[in-house]
Amino acid sequence: MTEYQTNQPSDAETVQDTVWVQEVAFIDSVPRWIAMTFVFVTFIGTWQFVTSFGFVSPIILPTPMETLKDVLFVGQNLLTAGYMLEPLWITMKEVFYGFALAILIGFSFGVLVGETAFGEKAVMPYLVAIDTMPKVAFAPLFVAWLGFGIESKVALAAFIATFPIVVGTAAGLHAADENARMLFKTMGASRMQTLIKMKLPTGLPQIFTGIKIGAVGVMAGAITGEFLGGGKGFGELIRVAASQLNTPRVFSLILYLSLIGLALYVIVQWTQRKVVFWQQETVGSHNA
C-alpha cells in the first residue's frame, strides 16, 4: 500500500476551489505607449493650467501653444535656410569636432591607463584629480588660449567628454576574465595580440558606455562654451533670446538642441549594436 501524496490537485473540483489568484499589478497591464502618453498629457495639461489661469507670468513661462508656435517658426526658419541655420551648423560642428577629439584622446588615455602599469600607477591619479574639478570653470581659460572662435568651444566640449571615455576604456580593458587571459598566454600571444584580439573586443561594451556618457557631455560643453565665450552658435541664440525675455524662443531652441543630442546618442547606440553585435540587450546597456 504505497500511495504517494502529491501537491497536484487530484481532480477538477479541487482546481475550482483555488482561492489564491495571482494578481497582476495595474501598471503591468498597461502598454508602454499609453503610460507615456498619460505622462505627456498630464505634463502639458498642468502647464496649460498654470499659464492660462495666470499663476505664472507669460514672461517666465509661455503657454504650450505659444511655445509650439515658436517651435514651428524655428523649424521653418531652419528648413528654409533662415538665419538660424548657420548657428545650428556651427554648434553641430563644435559638437562633432569635440566628440571626435574626446573619443581619440579618451581612448588613447584609456588604453594607457588600462593597459600599462605606469599609466595605472602614475597617470590615473592625475586624471581622477582633474575629473573631480568643475570642468566648466576652465571655459575662460580655453577662451584666453584659443580665442572666441569655434576652437575654444570644441576644446571645452572635448574636455568634458574625454573623462568618461577614459574611464570606460580603462574599465573595459580590465573586463576580460582570468581564463581568457590564461588562454591567450597558453597560445603564446604577444601583449599586442592580447590587447587587440581579446581585451579590446571584450571591453567594447564598457567603452561604448563611456562614449555614450561622453556624447551627453559634449553637447553641454559646446553650449556652455558658447554661453561663456561668445561665438555664433546656437548657444548664442539662446543667450540673446533669454536676454530679450523671449522665453518661447529659448524653449524651442533648447528643444532643437536636445534633438541634436538625441541624434548623437542614437548614432552611438546604433554603432554599438552593429559593432558589439554579440552584446545582449539589457536595461543597463542603454543608460550607464
Add this chain to the structure above:
Amino acid sequence: MNTAVAHDYSGAPLGAPVYELTKVSKTYARNRVIALEDVSLTLRKGSFTSIIGSSGCGKSTLLKIMAGLIPPTRGRVILQHQPVTGPRRDIGMMFQQATLFPWKTAVENIVLPIEIRDGKAAARKAMDKAHELLDIVGLKGFENVYPNELSGGMAQRASICRMLITEPAVLLLDEPFSALDELSRDMMNMELQRICREQDATAFLVTHSIQEAVILSDDIIVMKPRPGRIAEIVTVDLPRPRTLDMMTTPKFGEIVDHIRGMLDKGEDM
C-alpha cells in the same frame, strides 16, 4: 593506441614518455609558502592521468607549471625532450569555462590558436581541419554559429576542438566539465575518452571528482596539501574503453574507496 592493445589494461606500458617532471618544487612569497614539494611524474604517450586532491594541494600550481605559465622554483620539466620554458604549441589546454569569444563564430574560435601563432592566412587554411574537428565532437552544422547560441556542453565541445587544432602532444585539462550538470558531464567524459583514443592523445586532468578520475584515468595522482606533494599514484586497471556502467562494478568501487580514504587522511594532517 592501436586496436591490438585496446582490450589490454592500458596502464603505464603504453608509450614512450612524453612529459617528464623531476623533483619540481614551487615556493611562493619569498619561500614562506611551499605550494609544491618534489613532484616527479611521467606521462606516457596515449595515457590518461588525473590529479586529485583537496584545495591547496598545489594542483593548479602544478598545472600552470606544466603549461609553461609559471616557472618552477626548482626541478626539471621536460616535454618531448625539450625543457618547458614558456607556453608552447605542443601543449593544449582547457579550462572550467569554455572561454569562447562571443565576437567569433565557433569555427573562428577554434582556429584562434593558429591565428595567434601563425597569422590570419594560416588560420584560414586551418578552417578545413576545424570543420573536421567539429564533426568529431558532434558539432557538425554549428560551424558558423556564435557562442551565445551554444549550450554549455556544446561550448565545451568547441573548446575541445580549439585545444586540438594545434595537434598538441599533451592535453592539460583543468576541471573542464565541472561547470556542467552531471548528466552532460558523464556524457562529455565519455566523449573525451573517445577523442583521446582517436587522437592518441596524452591527457592530464585536474579534477575534484573521484568518480570522474577513476572512470577516465590510467593513473591517478593523489596529492596531499601543505606542502603540496604526491601521496600516491593509483593505477586503474579497468579495461578500455571505459563505459559508464563500469561505475557500478565492485572494482570501480574499491578504487574509489581507496582514493577517498587517502584524501580523508590528507585532511587530518
